[in-house]
Amino acid sequence: MKIAIAQLNPIIGDLSGNAQKIIAAAQNAVAQDAGLLLTPELSLCGYPPRDLLLNPSFITAMDMNLQQLAKDLPPNLAVLVGIATKNIQASINGGKNLFNSMALLLDGKVQKIFHKRLLPTYDVFDERRYFEPGSEANYFNLDGIDIGVTICEDLWNDEEFFGKRNYAAHPISDLSIIGVDLIVNLSASPYNVGKQDLREAIFQHSAVRFQQPIIYTNQVGGNDDLVFDGRSFAYNRRGELVCRSQGFVTDVIIVEFDPEQQDLTLGNITPQYKCEDEEIWQALVLGVRDYAHKCRFSQAVLGLSGGIDSALVATIATAALGKENVFGVLMPSPYSSEHSVNDALELSHNLGIKTQILPIGELMAGYDKTLGKLFTGTEFGLAEENIQSRIRGNLLMAIANKFGHLLLSTGNKSEMAVGYCTLYGDMNGGLAVISDVPKTRVYSLCRWLNRQGKNLLLESVTSNGTYESGEIIPHHIITKPPSAELKPGQIDQDSLPSYDILDDILQRLVREHESASQIVAAGHDAVVVDRVMQMLARAEFKRRQAPPGLKITDRAFGTGWRMPIASNWSAMQNSYQSQYTSALNADIQRKASCSSDN
Incomplete structure (x- = not known):
């Protein structure tokens, strides 16, 4: 039969x-x-x-x-x-x-x-x-x-x-x-x-x-x-x-x-599939395509910063929806480097997608003027930095509303975990495409994409019917230090551990449920581990307000993640772990003593 x-x-x-x-x-x-x-x-x-x-x-x-x-x-x-x-x-x-x-x-x-x-x-x-x-x-x-x-x-x-x-x-x-x-x-x-x-x-x-x-x-x-x-x-x-x-x-x-x-x-x-990057790519492309079509969207918009996260999301969206249906918006501030704009434009050229440059310097000045009296005597800090992100978020939402586009959020899992993202700013969107993709995997995917060449994108067929070769993600996007560019000279590692360290700690915390002492025993600095644990707990309220994100791991910040927002466990668990370890050591010593007596 x-x-x-x-x-x-x-x-x-x-x-x-x-x-x-x-x-x-x-x-x-x-x-x-x-x-x-x-x-x-x-x-x-x-x-x-x-x-x-x-x-x-x-x-x-x-x-x-x-x-x-x-x-x-x-x-x-x-x-x-x-x-x-x-x-x-x-x-x-x-x-x-x-x-x-x-x-x-x-x-x-x-x-x-x-x-x-x-x-x-x-x-x-x-x-x-x-x-x-x-x-x-x-x-x-x-x-x-x-x-x-x-x-x-x-x-x-x-x-x-x-x-x-x-x-x-x-x-x-x-x-x-x-x-x-x-x-x-x-x-x-x-x-x-x-x-x-x-x-x-x-x-x-x-x-x-x-x-x-x-x-x-x-x-x-x-x-x-x-x-x-x-x-x-x-x-x-x-x-x-x-x-x-x-x-x-x-x-x-x-x-x-x-x-x-x-x-x-x-x-x-x-x-x-030959490697994990290949199957992850297939999953993300299918996830974006079906989310858009099943929610009755035909076109998508996203912010292009010149960074690696938005580059990956733009590439996924192009493969999922076609280059004619993806719109990239560049929103440089006075702190944006020239290479960021050039990198974003080179990416959009490689993908063949439409772009628009909307400088936000004047809008920032307007906020400064409105808030100037209230903020007098305070130092420039997170509030001012986040205003830039929220200006960009508002512009993207306006474009999405005006033209009926699906707004794609570009934040990765590492940022989502520790709250290195801005509510009502870069977190705006209808779908968080790579919110379950750790930063180190983002780099791995982009390197894999470039090894495949432009023939990976179905829309990159030349007039003579052959497929183009060559990199998709500009080399400089992959090699430059990651930065939100919300203040002069800023890089991510000013605020975070290096991503290889951060992602390993997060994997042990989020997926393996390891204690601080176990993670330290694996070779991580105790101060860094404690800081990451605190950041993970404090960012819960942000994750609760994030758009849905495509799940590619067995422990994603989505429907399977059910953590309380108002909780003091992160502050208490190290104390309990110390008490447990002391009690365990005492029990081991007692049993050893009994064994030697016998």
Whole structure:
């Protein structure tokens, strides 16, 4: 039996539009003689629908569209479609009102409904807010083949792989005991760096442990802050990869199950990306393209400072939307260096985007005059520096409002972490493109881009039809010291540790949850570590007001980051850590003493 894997890019809430995408995939599957079509988790409504699920009319409309979809699908093709279904026992037995489900559609009808059993509540996931977990192993028979059905998290609970169980239920073990011939996993698994290797390792381990061929189907596309990378795949019962689809694009691929061998046969395997920078680039471009189009923007505007962050964002936007749809605004102040303007203009020439220069010196003078009497006797400082950023933010917002453009914020993750950014200034925007990209990764991406050359940008085709070579990001942008240029001679390292040090400390704090003493033990200066911890905590109020940012790591400052603003823990934790360390050392000494006495 041929099985089609549909890697779909839904628009959340577009029930009829998503149904049409499923129908198109079904027609493709029939053309390739498939008997079963797999679609991702919640494929009819799009993932994650979040609080749309609390609207009863949304659930009713989903069911109506499902019934119509069953009638519109090609006959003799079984299709698994992701939906939310009502829990009719909730009013009697308690529990949530909905299930996260897969519907089996065949011969114009909904034949069966299967419920997701394991509901994640970590990082960006909050499924127990909406759904009741299913309680039964899910499977069906098609053409004499017993097919087990799992939904995303259902296969992320192997104690041999992870070292522990996160849930009491073990869906793949249950299906193995039942003796199904094949397991399918219908997912909406968001992208982060390195996650594909983890996915494939988990599924390979499960295939070998339970001697079960497994097919994994993933959603693709950008939905708000989340980017879904697709890269669906399948393993045979020996743990051999038999197919993998493309990344970051819609796709329909075929994998075949041989009933005699009771296993999957070898199909097409798309190669992995050559490096992390390549896959991050693909994720960011897709994230910008889908955010713009799904929010009904056709053009974007951003400030071009001549710095590396805005250069990277402009390049991403050009690849995502096309050079004719990106507008760069240069807003030099009296403190801006000549090379910053020239670097920004050279970048815009390389990209082929439109630009406008709007000097802000006179506007700064107007603020100085208005605030002069109030500020008399005070020294020039952050207030005056931030006025420059807010002038620029106002100009960009005015342009965005006037012409209906999407304003792209250009701040990176390192700045966002420590608050080296200005509310209502450079933080203005509808999308923070690189807010989950650390500064050191920004440099790495730009160097990678230049190694690829202009042929990476689809719009850089010359009149004779050939692709241009040569750097995209001007060399000077990459090599010069980073600076906000808000006062004479300013560079970032006047206020921050060097970015290689800062990013390592932030990685240990934000992702690894290391204590100050652990970070110091790793080789960092205690004073610097304490300062970074204080800056991270103090900047929480800024992050809460930031535009949504594209998530590319497994610990982003977005929907999965839930820190309090009003908190004194950052000031207290070093004291508690010292007390804990002293108590631990005393316990070690006591045990050593007891051991020597014995």
